[in-house]
Amino acid sequence: xxxxxxxxxxxxxxxxxTLVENRRIxxxxxxxxxxxxxxxxxxHIPLTFSDMVITSMIRGKKVMxxxxxxxxxxxxxxxxxxxPNETMIIxxxxxxxxxxxxxxxxxxxxxxxxxxxxxxDNYYNTxxxxxxxxxxxxxxHFENDHExxxxxxxxxxxxxxxxKAKNIYADLHLKxxxxxxxxxxxxxxxxxxxxxxxxxxxxxYVLNYIQEHLTEKIAVDALSRKAYLSRNMFFKWxxxxxxxxxxxxxNRERVKLAKQLLSNPHHNIGTVSKLCGFSDVNYFVRxxxxxxxxxxxxxxxxxx
Numbered sequence: 001x002x003x004x005x006x007x008x009x010x011x012x013x014x015x016x017x018t019l020v021e022n023r024r025i026x027x028x029x030x031x032x033x034x035x036x037x038x039x040x041x042x043x044h045i046p047l048t049f050s051d052m053v054i055t056s057m058i059r060g061k062k063v064m065x066x067x068x069x070x071x072x073x074x075x076x077x078x079x080x081x082x083x084p085n086e087t088m089i090i091x092x093x094x095x096x097x098x099x100x101x102x103x104x105x106x107x108x109x110x111x112x113x114x115x116x117x118x119x120x121d122n123y124y125n126t127x128x129x130x131x132x133x134x135x136x137x138x139x140x141h142f143e144n145d146h147e148x149x150x151x152x153x154x155x156x157x158x159x160x161x162x163x164k165a166k167n168i169y170a171d172l173h174l175k176x177x178x179x180x181x182x183x184x185x186x187x188x189x190x191x192x193x194x195x196x197x198x199x200x201x202x203x204x205y206v207l208n209y210i211q212e213h214l215t216e217k218i219a220v221d222a223l224s225r226k227a228y229l230s231r232n233m234f235f236k237w238x239x240x241x242x243x244x245x246x247x248x249x250x251n252r253e254r255v256k257l258a259k260q261l262l263s264n265p266h267h268n269i270g271t272v273s274k275l276c277g278f279s280d281v282n283y284f285v286r287x288x289x290x291x292x293x294x295x296x297x298x299x300x301x302x303x304x
Contacts, residue, residue: 002077003149033159060101065089183243
């Protein structure tokens with residue numbers, strides 16, 4: 001039910017340099033792609049990068065220990081971002097020759113990150129939403145959504161290719177990946193803030209209104225009026241701030257609510273669809289499968 005990365009081929013046994021964190025490196029102008037593989041049980045393996053690093057699990061399981069944070073299992077379909085010069089301590093409790101771990105680590109040049117943030121400051125600040133864009137590390141461990149998975153897959157293919165133009169293609173995909181991560185963090189922060197003060201800004205007011213009316217029909221025209229914007233300007237404004245459309249956000253929040261309701265075995269799919277504000281159960285099933293990678297019925301059977 002997770003958005004899993006495509007699995008690169010494993011290193012041939014005769015080419016392995018080590019059985020723990022064997023490393024393949026693909027160095028580009030603005031980033032460095034590392035593919036790590038481990039083939040035996042190991043504990044407390046340190047790993048440090050001088051640049052900010054975006055890591056994503058492909059196979060197997062790790063246990064991560066980051067500074068001043070609780071330890072956590074790290075599994076395929078998940079990503080962790082780590083600031084420069086922070087040492088990750090990693091355990092490989094299940095790694096073996098038959099069950100290797102595989103993980104990518106994308107180290108990104110600090111200047112490139114600053115340039116991307118400046119781009120957001122120059123082009124994605126609108127009206128009362130003037131604020132300083134930034135990449136934070138408080139939301140450091142998360143499940144990949146479809147867009148993040150697609151972009152990381154593209155970066156793996158481009159970085160490991162022999163294409164002479166790969167620096168150009170990598171630049172495009174890397175900038176989009178960073179912007180999506182920053183916008184997602186912004187959306188999560190504004191959503192949290194809107195629960196406390198829904199009048200802080202137009203953003204907070206709109207998100208709070210959606211949450212309060214999630215089980216009802218929400219017309220985009222009504223949202224645009226509440227934001228004092230035309231329909232077209234509202235779509236553009238919302239997408240610039242959060243990287244997704246208003247309808248995508250509404251559907252995503254409704255799917256979150258549906259997952260909670262599906263934990264009740266007495267709720268059938270039709271009932272859950274209606275309680276989540278969907279007027280068409282078939283549309284609900286399609287949206288749920290697109291978001292979660294499985295149908296509501298299959299999801300419910302897994303958690304009961």
